[in-house]
């Protein structure tokens with residue numbers, strides 16, 4: 001059985017017991033969470049969220065990239081959220097390479113130059129959280145009244161620590 005078959009089987013079980021079909025789209029707890037795609041982080045379980053509670057926006061590093069900002073603006077402006085949690089984590093892969101290294105690797109492997117793409121790696125975990133919180137706060141389309149807080153999730157303990 002393939003990995004996808006396993007997922008479909010799990011979904012059969014989920015749907016069989018599903019009783020949340022009447023939720024509305026605006027998150028009940030008015031929260032948006034920006035976090036890393038790292039497979040070790042389960043934001044719902046780690047933070048006690050249920051379906052319908054929060055927007056969870058994920059990318060490599062949980063960075064406040066243009067596309068993450070796009071989602072946050074839609075979240076705040078159209079779907080009523082009023083708080084953003086930026087959650088980076090220990091042992092993040094984004095701590096392990098530079099733009100130059102990844103670009104060089106891609107050039108070697110594919111024979112094409114990725115150009116000056118910023119993959120948004122970082123070398124200081126707490127600073128990356130502060131930077132992304134500042135980027136979100138500074139965006140003119142994120143209202144001043146939106147609470148933006150930054151955390152580091154420890155993949156070894158499951159605990160979050162507030163940074164800013």
Ligand SMILES: [Zn+2]
Pocket residue numbers: 036037038060061062089091092093094
């Ligand atoms: Zn990560």
